[in-house]
Amino acid sequence: MGERILLMGNEAIARGALEAGVSFCAGYPGNPSSEIIDTLLKHKTLWPDTAWPTHVEWSVNEIVAMEAAAAAAFTGLRALVAMKQNGINVCADFLTTVNLTGLAGGALVVVVCDDPGPLTSSNEEDSRYYARLAMLPLLEPSTAQEAKDATAYALDLSESSGLPVIVRSVSRLSHGRGPVSLGVPSPPSRTPRFDPATRLLGLPHVVTRNHERLLGLQEELRLEMEASPLNAFVANAAEVAGGVGVATTADAVLAEKSTRLVVVAAGLGALYADEAVKEIGRLHPEATTGLGVLKLSAVWPFPRNLVAGHLAGAEAVLVVEQVEPFVEEQVLMLLGDAEAGLPPLKVYGKASGHMPAAGEIDSHDVLVALRRILALSEGNVSAKGSFLSAESGSGAVDTHAEADALRRTQVLEGLPPRDISFCFGCPHRASFYAIKAAMALDGREGVVTGDIGCYGLAAGPTGFSQLATLHCMGAGLGEASGLGVLGQLGFTQPVVAVAGDSTFFHACLPALVNARWQKADVVFVILDNSTTAMTGFQPHPGTPCSPLDPEKTVVLPEEVCRGMGVETVVVDPVADPRETVRLLYESLQAGGVHVVIMRRACAQYEKKAGSAGRRKAMVVVEKCRGEECGCDRFCSRIIACPGNRFDQETGRAYVDPDYCNGCGLCVELCPSGALVLADPHTLKEGR
Amino acid sequence: MSEERVSTRNGEEVPVNLVFTGVGGQGNVIAAKLAGSALLAAGFEVAVGDVFGLSQRGGSVASHVRFHRGAPLPPLIPPGRADFVVGFEPLEALRVLCQLGGPHTGVLTSTGDVPPTGVLMGTSTYPEVQQLLDEMARLATFVVPFDGLDLARRAGNVQALNMVMVGAATGLGLLPLTVEDLVREAEATFAPKLRSVNQSALELGFELGVSERAGLERGDKERKV
Numbered sequence: 001m002g003e004r005i006l007l008m009g010n011e012a013i014a015r016g017a018l019e020a021g022v023s024f025c026a027g028y029p030g031n032p033s034s035e036i037i038d039t040l041l042k043h044k045t046l047w048p049d050t051a052w053p054t055h056v057e058w059s060v061n062e063i064v065a066m067e068a069a070a071a072a073a074f075t076g077l078r079a080l081v082a083m084k085q086n087g088i089n090v091c092a093d094f095l096t097t098v099n100l101t102g103l104a105g106g107a108l109v110v111v112v113c114d115d116p117g118p119l120t121s122s123n124e125e126d127s128r129y130y131a132r133l134a135m136l137p138l139l140e141p142s143t144a145q146e147a148k149d150a151t152a153y154a155l156d157l158s159e160s161s162g163l164p165v166i167v168r169s170v171s172r173l174s175h176g177r178g179p180v181s182l183g184v185p186s187p188p189s190r191t192p193r194f195d196p197a198t199r200l201l202g203l204p205h206v207v208t209r210n211h212e213r214l215l216g217l218q219e220e221l222r223l224e225m226e227a228s229p230l231n232a233f234v235a236n237a238a239e240v241a242g243g244v245g246v247a248t249t250a251d252a253v254l255a256e257k258s259t260r261l262v263v264v265a266a267g268l269g270a271l272y273a274d275e276a277v278k279e280i281g282r283l284h285p286e287a288t289t290g291l292g293v294l295k296l297s298a299v300w301p302f303p304r305n306l307v308a309g310h311l312a313g314a315e316a317v318l319v320v321e322q323v324e325p326f327v328e329e330q331v332l333m334l335l336g337d338a339e340a341g342l343p344p345l346k347v348y349g350k351a352s353g354h355m356p357a358a359g360e361i362d363s364h365d366v367l368v369a370l371r372r373i374l375a376l377s378e379g380n381v382s383a384k385g386s387f388l389s390a391e392s393g394s395g396a397v398d399t400h401a402e403a404d405a406l407r408r409t410q411v412l413e414g415l416p417p418r419d420i421s422f423c424f425g426c427p428h429r430a431s432f433y434a435i436k437a438a439m440a441l442d443g444r445e446g447v448v449t450g451d452i453g454c455y456g457l458a459a460g461p462t463g464f465s466q467l468a469t470l471h472c473m474g475a476g477l478g479e480a481s482g483l484g485v486l487g488q489l490g491f492t493q494p495v496v497a498v499a500g501d502s503t504f505f506h507a508c509l510p511a512l513v514n515a516r517w518q519k520a521d522v523v524f525v526i527l528d529n530s531t532t533a534m535t536g537f538q539p540h541p542g543t544p545c546s547p548l549d550p551e552k553t554v555v556l557p558e559e560v561c562r563g564m565g566v567e568t569v570v571v572d573p574v575a576d577p578r579e580t581v582r583l584l585y586e587s588l589q590a591g592g593v594h595v596v597i598m599r600r601a602c603a604q605y606e607k608k609a610g611s612a613g614r615r616k617a618m619v620v621v622e623k624c625r626g627e628e629c630g631c632d633r634f635c636s637r638i639i640a641c642p643g644n645r646f647d648q649e650t651g652r653a654y655v656d657p658d659y660c661n662g663c664g665l666c667v668e669l670c671p672s673g674a675l676v677l678a679d680p681h682t683l684k685e686g687r
Numbered sequence: 688m689s690e691e692r693v694s695t696r697n698g699e700e701v702p703v704n705l706v707f708t709g710v711g712g713q714g715n716v717i718a719a720k721l722a723g724s725a726l727l728a729a730g731f732e733v734a735v736g737d738v739f740g741l742s743q744r745g746g747s748v749a750s751h752v753r754f755h756r757g758a759p760l761p762p763l764i765p766p767g768r769a770d771f772v773v774g775f776e777p778l779e780a781l782r783v784l785c786q787l788g789g790p791h792t793g794v795l796t797s798t799g800d801v802p803p804t805g806v807l808m809g810t811s812t813y814p815e816v817q818q819l820l821d822e823m824a825r826l827a828t829f830v831v832p833f834d835g836l837d838l839a840r841r842a843g844n845v846q847a848l849n850m851v852m853v854g855a856a857t858g859l860g861l862l863p864l865t866v867e868d869l870v871r872e873a874e875a876t877f878a879p880k881l882r883s884v885n886q887s888a889l890e891l892g893f894e895l896g897v898s899e900r901a902g903l904e905r906g907d908k909e910r911k912v
Contacts, residue, residue: 006724006733032738119738143759176762177720177735179727271761282701364765404790404826405767411822412785415778416811418710418803420746457744462804636807642745645807658845 007180009173010035012144013111015182016151017080018043018050022109023188024072025056026065028506029535030084031120032174033113037082038536052187058538061473061506062087063094066110070098070164073106074200075192078155082111085125086472090507092130099134099163100210101200106190107158109151110136113169116322117360120171120534122452122470124358126323128168131300135214137165137221138300139230140267144178146297150230152183161221163214168299170322172360173268221301228298233310234274235292260290261373262314264307266327269320269361270295276366280374287374302330308340318373319349320366325357348373421462424642425603425661428455430573430580431527432463433639433669434598435496438584439466446494446588447483449476451507453500454534454602455527462640467498474499474507477524481511484520484593494588498525502532502540504557515593516566523587524566524595526557529602537605561595568595574663575600603661615662615677617643617655623674626651635666635675702734702755704764705861707852708783709775710801711748714849718773719750721876722853725868726754736762745804747779749787771861772827773852775835776801777819784826794827795856795896796820797835797848831859831899838891847888854889858896859903866893 007015013036017025027037037058044051055072059065062083069079083091088110095110112130115121131138139154141147147169154165202210225231265273273293281288294310296303311317311334319328328349334340335347348354354369355361370376422429432455439446449469450458459467469479480497499508504526515522532538541555561568569587573580580598587594606612626646627633635644635653643659644666646652655666657680667675707715707722716737723735736751753760769787774780774796784794798816805811823830833855839848850873857864869889877885 004727006720006727006735008737145759171738172736172762175737177723177733177737178759178762179733268761271759272763274758275761275765362763362765363761367765401790408785408788408826411826412782415782415785416803416806416813418745418747418779418782419805420711420744421804423712423744454744461808461810633809637809640804640808642802642804642807645802 004179004181006177007144007148008035008175008177009144009147009169010113010175011039012148012178012180013082013151013167013169013174014039014043015047015180016148017078017109017155018047019148019183019185020078020152020155021186021188022078022080022155023052023054024069024077024079025054025082026059026069026079027082028059028062028065028087029502029532029538030087031535032115032169032171033082033084033087033111034535034538035174036080036111038538040080047182047185050185058540060541062090066091066094070094070103070108072192073103073108073158074198075194076104076106076190077192078107078159078188080109080111080151080155083113084121085112085114085127086121086123088112088127088130089125089472095130095136095164096134097202098200099136099214100202100207102162102210103158103164104162104195104198104200105159107155108164109154109158109167110164111151111167111169113171113174114323115171122456122472124323126326127166128299128326129324131166131168135218136163136300137161137225138168139165140168140297140299141173141230142268142270142295142297144173144176145180146230147173148180148183150297153230157224161217163217168267170268218301222303225298225301225303226306228303230297231295231303231306233292233294260315261292261318262310262316263291263293263318263320263366263370264296264310264327264331265293265320266296266299267322269322269366270297272361272363272366273320275363276370279363279367280370280376284374284376287376296327299327302327304330304334304340307331308334308342311335311342311345314345316346316348316373318354318366318369319347320355320361322361325350419460420457421460421640421642422454422457423604424659425663426454427529427574427598427600427603427663428458428527429462429639429641430577430600430663430665431455431498431525431598432458432466434573434577434580434584435466435498435525436464437581438588439494439496441581441585442494442588444492444494446496448496448498449479449483450498451476451503452534453503453527454529455498455500458498472507473503474511477508477511477515477522480522480524481515481518481520484515484522485518487521494523495521496523496525496584496588498527500532501526501528501530501542501557502538505541505555509560512561512566512593512595513564516564520593521591522593523584524593525584526595526597528557528597528599529605530599531602531605533602533605537602537608558595558597566593566595568597570597570599572600573598574665575668577665577668603663607661613662615679616657616660617662617664617667617675618678619653619655620674620676621650621652623672624652625672625674626653629672631671635670639666639669641666700755700757702753702757702760703771704769704787705752705771705773705856706749706764706769706783706787707752707773707775707849708747708749708779710779711744711746713748713775713801714846715748715750715775717876718849718853719752721850721869721872722752722856722862722864723754724875725864725872726752726862728872729864729868731755732757732759734760734762736764747782749779749783771795771856773856773861775848775852777816777832778803778813781819781823784823788827790828792827793861794823794830795852795859795861796823796830796832797852798832799834799836799848829903831903833895833899835892838895839888842888842891843884847884850885850888851892851895854892855896855899856892858893858898859900860896866890869893
């Protein structure tokens with residue numbers, strides 16, 4: 001083992017793939033998975049010990065990424081594909097056919113990062129069900145170290161089994177950081193070659209035979225999971241998650257015999273269980289006698305014998321896992337199976353209401369569940385059920401602590417919220433202002449459909465609450481295609497669909513063809529900010545001069561749209577808001593399919609690229625008429641750019657230069673013409 | 688302070704829990720990464736809990752930094768268990784103090800306010816900063832407020848506020864590190880052209896923390912709950 005460094009879970013996954021000799025990696029950005037490919041793209045400079053030839057790409061979408069990576073595996077290479085939970089839905093069609101044909105000698109690890117209690121997603125989904133659906137091995141690491149080790153092992157297992165192997169992460173693991181010991185990488189040993197005799201065909205006459213073959217592999221794979229060092233049992237609140245290969249100690253084996261309550265904890269849940277059990281141990285040492293934790297990180301095919309062995313003799317089991325009761329269902333099935341020979345025992349978890357059935361969990365949730373199950377007094381674990389500090393933990397019922405907790409709750413409720421909003425200088429602000437204005441001019445109760453991305457914030461006040469629908473990527477245009485043909489049934493409202501530039505290539509092309517084919521009345525606005533902004537500025541096919549590869553062909557969205565026979569205009573919504581409104585309004589009146597590309601680079605991307613201008617907006621105090629203007633503080637209240645402020649004392653607007661990128665939208669739109677663009681030196685005299 | 692907290696509770700080592708909080712874009716992620724790397728180099732087991740993406744768009748952000756000498760830690764600080772809140776912005780410092788703090792929690796915060804969008808739009812009001820600090824003083828075991836933006840400007844860039852805060856937290860004794868530990872990590876973290884600004888910010892913050900620590904030890908601001 002080499003150096004121990006702090007790595008983000010996603011960096012650890014990338015490192016693990018490299019240590020196992022990966023040479024083909026693909027993905028589509030989506031939090032919390034984006035940094036896996038981001039890291040792999042720079043692996044040669046980041047980790048010189050992995051400087052072998054690789055192909056790493058941001059693909060146009062997840063299914064293309066998976067198909068490309070699988071094809072690399074068909075030639076004998078080791079490949080990785082990474083995505084968020086929504087992404088594996090996009091891949092589902094391929095995943096449930098490539099499992100039948102197998103990989104023809106190479107290896108493919110499918111990394112899926114779920115987002116429990118979504119921090120940055122449009123759904124809450126448990127990707128582990130895809131392992132069951134496609135009958136593929138599933139690993140669920142609990143620490144950054146294990147994320148690295150499990151990814152490397154997944155490539156070995158994929159190659160030996162001939163099947164893709166799924167590694168499931170969650171936001172807190174992917175975006176958290178923990179210590180990782182770097183191993184010695186094994187460079188790729190093969191030159192890619194597609195054996196001319198190989199046939200990977202999902203033809204009906206071989207499907208049943210391949211299905212039987214896949215079913216036949218399950219037993220062998222289950223035995224692999226049963227024996228995996230990724231799973232570990234620890235009795236009496238000892239350390240549970242010391243990384244791969246925590247051995248069951250002799251003491252633990254002895255104690256195991258008297259285990260009354262077994263906590264079965266999957267993935268990161270094992271760390272939360274560990275912390276909660278230790279907390280119980282501190283407050284109620286007697287309660288932890290007979291309390292054991294079975295950590296599961298090699299999850300599918302379900303290691304039923306391992307679990308049954310630890311449940312034999314127990315009185316109850318608590319299942320701790322993220323999102324859905326995937327493991328809990330398996331435990332219930334085990335108990336219902338006479339062959340497992342288990343006595344009736346109580347199962348606590350999501351179904352029993354002891355663990356939250358939806359949303360993210362943490363140590364506190366496990367502590368509350370344990371306290372209920374073990375019938376421990378509330379007083380000693382604190383009135384509010386929160387973790388106790390040592391300082392206030394010694395007393396009995398602590399009324400002081402109770403009053404203190406109440407005070408915190410009251411103060412919290414009184415604080416002004418900090419809603420997420422468009423960044424300062426964000427071009428989406430201008431785009432949605434134009435959409436709002438054009439819809440108002442049109443006056444027919446227009447509907448705006450959209451999807452995820454930064455522009456999803458148009459559902460909120462800084463996007464003038466314009467967005468009416470937000471589902472999966474590209475859904476806004478498909479929905480608009482449907483709404484746009486309802487005129488014949490009496491529908492009278494105009495429809496604007498919005499999608500980002502990266503989303504356009506990912507998921508909008510079939511829907512745009514459909515809208516044209518069906519002669520729908522749709523104005524499709526492509527919010528082209530030159531990057532995949534939300535996930536960290538990844539390139540896409542239309543990115544002008546990708547910094548990763550300036551030679552790469554740029555696919556222009558307008559050429560694609562015009563190629564489909566759709567009338568298409570391009571406008572800068574920030575530089576020319578009035579023209580943008582006019583183009584939108586005219587398109588709405590004309591009927592049929594129209595594309596309006598609102599093109600202006602993301603303000604944060606420009607700043608990052610160092611191409612932002614030096615000028616800033618400033619208020620000419622003599623021209624600002626404050627409340628008397630009748631503009632209702634247009635720049636701060638309506639446009640609501642974080643740089644536009646209002647000074648209560650002077651009754652005039654001002655601009656905070658730290659929050660201005662000089663885009664000029666407020667300058668363009670101020671009804672009194674009180675804003676100008678000036679260089680920062682002049683600005684010092686402003687306000 | 689943190690040295691005393693390590694390995695004290697009931698004889699078993701309990702993690703020290705520190706939160707860097709502020710507004711999306713203020714640099715809490717880099718601050719937590721730098722502190723975490725320095726703690727690991729100093730021999731601690733470390734976990735950093737972070738979220739990127741949507742929440743970074745002007746929303747409240749918090750990076751959890753947990754460390755001790757022992758087993759791997761989960762990345763989230765349970766409610767009531769934050770030992771220290773390091774605020775890049777006073778409203779967010781109070782928010783996190785309410786969410787994750789207990790009577791034992793201490794606060795170090797920059798006083799420069801960042802109004803939420805709702806305040807700019809007139810749908811909510813931002814309390815006086817002094818009111819926020821008074822409330823923190825009622826809820827926390829100590830509060831150390833200072834103008835972090837001023838130090839960041841003196842270092843050469845307001846964006847170096849995050850390094851000022853890491854430096855100040857270390858100087859105050861919330862992180863068992865030296866300023867040299869931080870500077871070493873900064874050299875590995877930042878591009879050469881950004882190093883001198885960030886190093887100055889760490890040093891200015893550290894000096895501020897050291898002098899505030901002397902004040903705390905004299906009992907100037909400490910208030911036992």
